[in-house]
Amino acid sequence: MRIFVTGASGWIGSSAVDELLADGHAITAIARSDASASALEAKGVSVQRGDLDDLDGLRRGADSAEAVLHLANKHDFSNPAVSNAAERAAVQTISDTLAGTGRPFLLASGVAGLAAGRPGTEDDPSPAHGPESPRGGAENLALEYVDRGVHVVSLRFAPTVHGAGDHGFIAAIAAAARRHGVSGYPGDGANRWAAVHRSDAGRLVALGLAKAPAGARLHAVAEEGVTTREIAEALGRALDLPVASIAPDDVPGHFGWIGTFFGMDLPATSAATQQLLGWTPSGPTLVEDIDAGAYSAHPAG
Incomplete structure (x- = not known):
């Protein structure tokens, strides 16, 4: 499968890319820097230069792929509004591009705020709605496209992928x-x-692409x-x-x-994810x- 990946040279992305390549997929990834481009090319990844603000580049990459994996995020904790806006714009652009195609779109999310006083589960919807919310409400925005012919899968990562x-x-x-x-x-x-350990998170991404149904919320959680x-x-x-x-x-x-x-x-728990994917951290x-x-x-x- 031809997969377009954002965040491919990042902490989680580099592990996920290794797993996807091992599964025989062909990957095109966005790279901002020469160092990232070189590291990706050394793995056999095709590089498209750009970043999250290059919406035309995101549109072009998504349109030419059979699946999209979106793991990039600005992570500007000194100015979260900038990160949230960029995330929402990227997810909106990719979702619009894939509408009506039935192609997989896997995107990173988190487990914060899912439940109070108990571990969050895959059945708990994200409380983040709208552009002013954490991550720009990107998970809920993307999941709206399930009814518009996009095979959306949310990848909720533990707060520490160590x-x-x-x-x-x-x-x-x-x-x-x-x-x-x-x-x-x-x-x-x-x-x-x-x-969750980084290696387990990377493997979950590959299994999510292979096995998760549209609308699934997967928990990359080991502990x-x-x-x-x-x-x-x-x-x-x-x-x-x-x-x-x-x-x-x-x-x-x-x-x-x-x-x-x-x-x-x-x-947070991952019992449902482990059962669905056969994933054992x-x-x-x-x-x-x-x-x-x-x-x-x-x-x-």
């Missing part, structure tokens, strides 16, 4: 620990984060919920730092932009990765 080389959320929490000389957790540390205190304790061991509770009022100053997310309770747990040194030498950039 592994050696990760520069994402856990790396940012580790960087805060280094800055302050203490590995902190918000409040009582009881809030939970779902987690239902690791407490923020457990995360802080593991980082404390790995970085040889003391561990301490951070008072709610001090969380923004201690953690920076990641503090808002680290203070959230974000558990087998990578290291989050704490195992931290204990093995995955975040000991990778400050967030």
